[in-house]
Amino acid sequence: MLTRIVPALLLLVLAAGCANNASDTGAAAPAGTPSPSASDVVDLPLPSAKTTGPTGEPSAGRPAAGGQTITGTVTAGVEPNCLLLADGTGNHLLIFDDPAMRADAAVGSKVKIVGNSQPNMMSTCQQGVPFIVVSVEKG
Template identity: 80%
Template sequence: MVTRTVPAVLLLLLVAAGCANNASENGAAAPAPSPSASDVVDLPAPTAKPTGPAGEPSGRPNPGATTITGTVTAGVEPNCLLVNDATGSHLLVFDDPAMRADAAVGSKVKISGRSEPGMMSTCQQGVPFVVTSVEKG
């Protein structure tokens, strides 16, 4: 039993000594080192959305976009909108509030965009579908 206690006590002393070295004279933690030029990572700039006259969203589908048609329903979580079609349930994700207004609950719509199955969501329903245009109908 003594042989197990001695290594544990020594480890505890080493950890305490290491923590004591990180404190300054007045007991406050030492400031973190500032990043060097080699620590900074350049990220790509965001791409601009296609715009129409006066900078308004064009509402035109992007090349390669998918189109789904159906009736908008409310999800089980607040502010979640879904459209069901033959391929399943689609969670509608809008970047443009005007397009969201065109997809009111109960309205029949034709929506273009792209499926994003890996996108995180709090809605817990449907495959996220990033909407690029909404047509009532």
């Protein structure tokens, strides 16, 4: 008698478990967890290409005219496609918007570069202070 009841109970438990999942259309949230509503979603503004700091100076994007001038020999960074220029203040990671300027600053060439340091800029090169290049002069 017991050998007939155990398989029947097991089948009943399995059928009840399947029936419970059949009514769900997706993954259920754990009990006590509120689901997000439209009022919970916040649209953040996209950053602009040029922002200003507290003094009104550009803090990102293309540097202001004038800027800093550094002179030295271009060296390769440890990461691919990273170029550095060292001066008395340390290593500068050269960031170019124009591929023609980058070609003028080939590894091993002596250059005079005008631009602005961006010490808070993130980079994958992991070396030097990012320096946005405005112009390159060979020699």
